[in-house]
Amino acid sequence: MRERRALGRRSFLELFGLAGVGAFADVAGATPGRSPGPKEDELLVGLSADGRRVERHARKIKRKLERKYDVTVALRHGNEALRYAAIELRDASPREEREIRKRVGKYEATKYVERNATLEALFVPNDPRFDDQYADQTVNAPTAWDTTLGDAGVTIAVIDQGVKYDHPDLDGNVAADPGYDFVDGDGDPYPDALADETHGTHVAGIAAAEVNNGEGVTGIGNSTVIAGRALDEGGTGSTSDIADAIQWAADRGADVINLSLGGSGSTSTMKNAVSYAYGNGSLVVAAAGNGYGGSVSYPAAYEECLAVSALDPDGTLAAYSNYGSEIELAAPGTNVLSTWTDDGYDSISGTSMATPVVAGVAGLTLAAWDLTNEELRGHLTATAVDVGLSASQQGSGRVDAGNAVTTRPGSGSGGDGGDGDGGNDSRTVSVSDSLYGYWDEDCWSYAWNYDDPSTVVVELGGPADADFDLYASDGTGRCPTTSSYDYRSWTTGSEESVTVDDPDVSTDLYVLVDSYSGSGDYALTVTEYA
Structure with a gap:
């Protein structure tokens, strides 16, 4: 030393x-033969950046394992930017798999070995529908709209199920190139089954359904939406697909990345993805989880993510919402009315719904102020409203669009940087x-x-x-x-x-x-x- x-x-x-999602030459991301959605039979191997490509390391690992064990190792996927390889073990007994994981962990370039865990959309069953919309009024969006309705130059990435981007209340705010489907491996993030795959469209509408277009509901602001389809029709997706989608969104220049998903424990691959996005300037907003008072779920619990808890219409913490020291902001999450895949509207509940409220406010704030992601994070927390809950339940308070848009950052009421420090x-x-x-x-x-x-x-x-x-x-x-x-x-x-x-x-x-x-x-x- x-x-x-x-x-x-x-x-x-x-x-x-760093930049770029990579894939093995003979195994492209989400190619035929690699099942969509959860990939519980795969291991993710984090590989140290040493000047050699992920593919080269993965093939060397494959040769070593197949020489020693009577198994077939399939190289399924690789990501150069996040430095991981997804490998599938075929015909391995539980004992062999344990031995293989230890052996791969001792390989010279291995940083970690973990299962390709499954995450899911964070919503709870529908509650009775409200006759009107309340979430945007609760966070004082109309006050913000007196200053700005939003800016198409601000991009919010929705990493979720597919988004019905031709919905009449979304089509004007979705990018001309709407996104990518990481589940099926194609350039169209449209839902595969409209009747079953509603979550992504609902989330996108909360953040950015068209404001003042004479149609349906309002989102929080007129930001531009890009969609990374990383959850399947059942609302579940693999760590690798979600991590790839986060990296893709950051590389697309997303100002805000919405993660209304979670449920897995901490994984190095997901941690690396949110670190990559935050380091490249994106504000990553994530749902606390619906464990009925459980600890904050991942990825929201990572320090790079702004964790959001859910409130009932009366401002109390929703019974289903997780909470803990990681919570930074709260937002309405119960019976939130938004766009639906039948071209209509519906109300559902969850921390999944609270999260795009915050993401939408973040986008609306960027239409008024030129802020880095750290400055934006601090400004949102500094201008939040204390609703009388503990810090572990509300963080700095309920997000407030009116305050965030009308308060000059660094003026004493709005933060000028840091993770909610509120200082000047x-x-x-x-x-x-x-x-x-x-x-x-x-x-x-x-x-x-x-x-x-x-x-x-x-x-x-x-x-x-x-x-x-x-x-x-x-x-x-x-x-x-x-x-x-x-x-x-x-x-x-x-x-x-x-x-x-x-x-x-x-x-x-x-x-x-x-x-x-x-x-x-x-x-x-x-x-x-x-």
């Missing part, structure tokens, strides 16, 4: 980026250095600018052909290690970010930059919010 050094005062250094000031320190191989690491210390900062964000940008990881500790007075740390970000590449809310300032912040594999220059940035 090199001698500990303090961060110097330097200008902000722009981080590097921040300080950024950046340094650059190099690591020379897998044995190398740098430890840095950071002296606090503020007596009581609300949030500190540590960002690492390294070479695309290496895998650098980020570790941090506050309040310990010592450098973290790869096995002892308070916070960690370790995707399969070198773009890492750690957010610490209410950090312990009794000692300096300590940050470790470690080379898992590869070498090259890196930029380390610490942003502290008052």
Whole structure:
């Protein structure tokens, strides 16, 4: 380890980026032979960025396994940007599968091995239909509409079931190129079965049904919708399809990504996908889950996601809504009226419905203010309305479109950055250095600018052909290690970010930059919010 050094005062250094969904040459994404929807017979192997393609590593793993075990390994899919391969084990006994997972985990480039878990749309059975629409009034959208009805230049990506983009109340707000179907592997995200596949259309309408068009209902604002169909007719989808859709949306330049889905535990593949999207400037809004008071589900529980709980029409927490410390905002979720696949309208309930309310408000806010995703996140939480619930139930409060649009960011009522810090000031320190191989690491210390900062964000940008990881500790007075740390970000590449809310300032912040594999220059940035 090199001698500990303090961060110097330097200008902000722009981080590097990755792009592109890749697929094996003989196995394209969602090609014939790879079943749509859940893929419970597949393993996802996260592969370190070491300058070699995912396909090359996957084929080497296949050869090793087939030589040692009497099994067939099918290479089903690969994603270069998120650095994972999906492999299917055929004719493997449970014992062999356990051994294979351990062996793959020991492969030189493997970062993780996990099942291709299944997620599902987060809604509950229909409640009786309201005669009128209440969600947009509850979040004061009409006040915002006095300033703006929205901006077609703002894009909201709906990662969900298919969207009926020719619905008469959606057709004017869906992009000319409406999206991609990751379930069937084609360029048309239209529902396969209109009678069964209603969730995506309902979610899209809550966020962005046409406002002031003399037809049906209003969405929160006139943002442009793109659809990533990642859930099948039954409302379920695989981790890999959803992760690919999130990465695709970020690469399409989505300002907001709506994830009205969840149900699986934490997976590295999904974590990497939301990190990729957030690092590329998208605000990722996710449903807390419908576990009737259970813990916040994934992906909402990831720090990169803005987690949303659901409210009943009277402003109380909906009985079905999950809650916990990860909640940042609440929104109406019960009996929300929106577009339906029969070209009409219907009311359903769930945190799935609360989430696009927040996504729609985020889009409407971007029509009024030019904000980064971090600034937007802070502004939405700073302008939320306290409805008398605990912080674990409402976060900063109920999202409020009127406040978000009419309050200047950084004015004292609206946040100017960070994860809901609501402060008006921040300080950024950046340094650059190099690591020379897998044995190398740098430890840095950071002296606090503020007596009581609300949030500190540590960002690492390294070479695309290496895998650098980020570790941090506050309040310990010592450098973290790869096995002892308070916070960690370790995707399969070198773009890492750690957010610490209410950090312990009794000692300096300590940050470790470690080379898992590869070498090259890196930029380390610490942003502290008052």
